[in-house]
Amino acid sequence: MEGRPAEDAVLVDRAQHGDTDAYGELVRRYQALATRTAYVITGLSTEAEDAAQDGFTKAYFALGRFRTGAPFRPWLLRIVANEAKNRRKAAGRRPTVDLSVAEDRPSGDTALSPEEAALASERRTFVLGALGKLREEDRLVIAYRYFMQLSEAEMADALGVARGTVKSRLSRAIARLREITADEVTAGV
Amino acid sequence: MSERIDERELERTLSEIGERLDHPARDMWPAVRARIADRHASPWWSRLGLSGGMVAPVAATLAVIVVAALLLTPGVADALGHLLSIPGVQIYQVPESPTARPNASAPTFAGQRVATAAEASRIAGFAVRTPAALGQPSAIYVETAPVRVTIVYSSVKGIPVSPQAGVSAIVVEFKGTIETQIMAKAVGPGTTLDAVPLGGGVAYYLAGQPHQFFFKDPQGILQPETLRLAGNTLLWEEGGYTYRLEAQVSKEEAVRIASSLR
Numbered sequence: 001m002e003g004r005p006a007e008d009a010v011l012v013d014r015a016q017h018g019d020t021d022a023y024g025e026l027v028r029r030y031q032a033l034a035t036r037t038a039y040v041i042t043g044l045s046t047e048a049e050d051a052a053q054d055g056f057t058k059a060y061f062a063l064g065r066f067r068t069g070a071p072f073r074p075w076l077l078r079i080v081a082n083e084a085k086n087r088r089k090a091a092g093r094r095p096t097v098d099l100s101v102a103e104d105r106p107s108g109d110t111a112l113s114p115e116e117a118a119l120a121s122e123r124r125t126f127v128l129g130a131l132g133k134l135r136e137e138d139r140l141v142i143a144y145r146y147f148m149q150l151s152e153a154e155m156a157d158a159l160g161v162a163r164g165t166v167k168s169r170l171s172r173a174i175a176r177l178r179e180i181t182a183d184e185v186t187a188g189v
Numbered sequence: 190m191s192e193r194i195d196e197r198e199l200e201r202t203l204s205e206i207g208e209r210l211d212h213p214a215r216d217m218w219p220a221v222r223a224r225i226a227d228r229h230a231s232p233w234w235s236r237l238g239l240s241g242g243m244v245a246p247v248a249a250t251l252a253v254i255v256v257a258a259l260l261l262t263p264g265v266a267d268a269l270g271h272l273l274s275i276p277g278v279q280i281y282q283v284p285e286s287p288t289a290r291p292n293a294s295a296p297t298f299a300g301q302r303v304a305t306a307a308e309a310s311r312i313a314g315f316a317v318r319t320p321a322a323l324g325q326p327s328a329i330y331v332e333t334a335p336v337r338v339t340i341v342y343s344s345v346k347g348i349p350v351s352p353q354a355g356v357s358a359i360v361v362e363f364k365g366t367i368e369t370q371i372m373a374k375a376v377g378p379g380t381t382l383d384a385v386p387l388g389g390g391v392a393y394y395l396a397g398q399p400h401q402f403f404f405k406d407p408q409g410i411l412q413p414e415t416l417r418l419a420g421n422t423l424l425w426e427e428g429g430y431t432y433r434l435e436a437q438v439s440k441e442e443a444v445r446i447a448s449s450l451r
Contacts, residue, residue: 018385018394018440020225024218032212045211053217057224063386120205123194127202146200147207174199181194 008072016063023063027056030073033148034080040143041084041136042091051087055080074150074157081140081158088136130180138173145170225384298339300332309338315364315430322449323348323358337363342436351437353420358436358446364429383440387447392425394440423447 008029014022034055039048059079066075112120131139137159144150144158155170156163194202303309309317312331317338319326327343338361344350345357383394423434423443427450434447 016386018383018444020222020383020385024222027218027221028216031217035212035217036207036210039210039212049213049217053221053224056217056221060221060225061384061386061391064388064390120202123198123202124206124209127194127199128206131206142203143207146203147210149207174196178194178196178199181199 009069012063012066012072013068015060016066023060026072026076030076031056033073034076036147037077037080037140037143038084040139040147041081042088043132047087047091048084051084052080055083058083071154071157074154077144077148077150077158078160085136126184127177127181130177130184133180134173134176137169138176141166141169141173142177298328298330298341300330300337300339303329303331305329306340309340313338313362315362317362318432318450320360320434320446320449321451322446323360327356335363337361345436349437351420351435354435358434358438361433361435363431385440385444387425387444388427390426392423392444392447394421394423394443395419396421396440 008026011022011026015026031052034052035045035048038051038055039045042048042051055076059076062079066072131142134142141155141159144155150158152163152166155166159166159169161169301312303312306317306319306326306329309329309331312333313336315336317329317340319340323342323345326340328341330339330341331337332339340360340362341356342348342358342360343356348357350357381395381397383396385392385394419435420437421435421443423440423446425432425447432447432450434443436443436446438446
């Protein structure tokens with residue numbers, strides 16, 4: 001798909017045959033994606049990194065069961081997401097997706113006026129707050145689509161659902177998010 | 190917010206959030222590689238605490254090696270730890286690579302020689318499997334106390350005859366549990382240890398300097414294999430049985446051979 005998985009397949013094949021450097025390449029390639037996935041679930045960047053590293057470790061030892069020709073990326077994300085979910089369950093708390101750190105990062109908003117940039121920032125904080133009130137499965141489907149730009153097929157693999165289910169789950173999640181944002185506007189939050 | 194966000198704006202905002210999500214900038218691979226090496230280390234460490242009982246059966250001549258095993262450096266211990274998760278096998282680190290006796294000769298194999306894998310299976314009480322990649326075995330030996338099957342391949346095309354074993358390849362199979370010890374290995378600094386995925390599990394590959402190995406005798410005492418050292422070796426567990434392949438092949442080739450067990 002889109003050229004990338006073909007190269008992934010080569011690295012996966014080499015890793016399956018004992019080439020650890022090839023696996024290292026896959027880790028570097030997907031560490032950002034894996035950490036972000038875990039972050040959306042745990043809501044804590046330290047735990048997210050830990051979950052991502054454990055996910056990569058589990059995936060390494062599961063390479064023997066990886067189906068040849070299947071895309072690696074969603075398979076990996078599924079493992080990482082499970083790892084993150086287990087951590088969150090063990091911690092027994094709701095995630096608080098907090099992007100305050102991320103907000104400090106340089107952005108591509110340079111074309112915006114200070115007022116527009118401030119408004120965009122306010123909107124992000126607002127949507128983020130609403131996102132934190134969603135159920136985990138809704139948050140994850142939104143993250144895969146909008147944060148990680150996964151294709152529908154990849155989302156289906158990563159979520160472990162049929163392709164047909166992805167669309168309905170995504171639109172349901174967006175609808176819920178809109179409801180929450182509308183409620184909060186009405187309530188004057 | 191004082192105004193409702195329409196759907197397009199919501200989607201755009203979500204994409205903006207995605208672009209700003211934090212992620213580690215540093216290379217994560219060293220940490221992941223360390224975790225791969227660490228995996229299964231803890232059960233072994235807890236057992237190392239019981240080293241007195243663990244090493245008691247080992248003859249006095251081996252005491253130095255065993256004591257040395259307690260002086261593991263952390264880095265080596267990480268690598269050694271997961272080897273110990275292979276049922277029935279324990280690995281000891283020694284500060285110097287062992288050497289074979291000067292009069293070392295071609296090894297003899299213990300046990301009753303049988304003609305076929307089927308016959309070996311009947312005596313051993315479990316289904317003896319042979320790697321298809323190695324072709325027909327030259328000889329099969331079965332020991333019964335403890336039960337252990339040794340399959341010998343005198344000459345396999347593409348695999349040099351090992352100066353240690355005097356044959357191209359040896360496969361050893363036995364039923365081991367975490368509590369039992371059928372075999373032990375003493376690994377010096379010149380021997381490398383790698384964990385590699387195999388089937389649904391993990392295999393361990395020892396290469397470099399030959400290492401010393403020990404088998405348990407019928408009295409339950411670990412005896413060193415004195416005639417020879419072991420060359421490149423792959424160890425793995427599958428379906429409750431532990432397998433050991435010794436052949437002078439690369440890690441990749443060893444995994445390929447191991448994957449061809451039938």
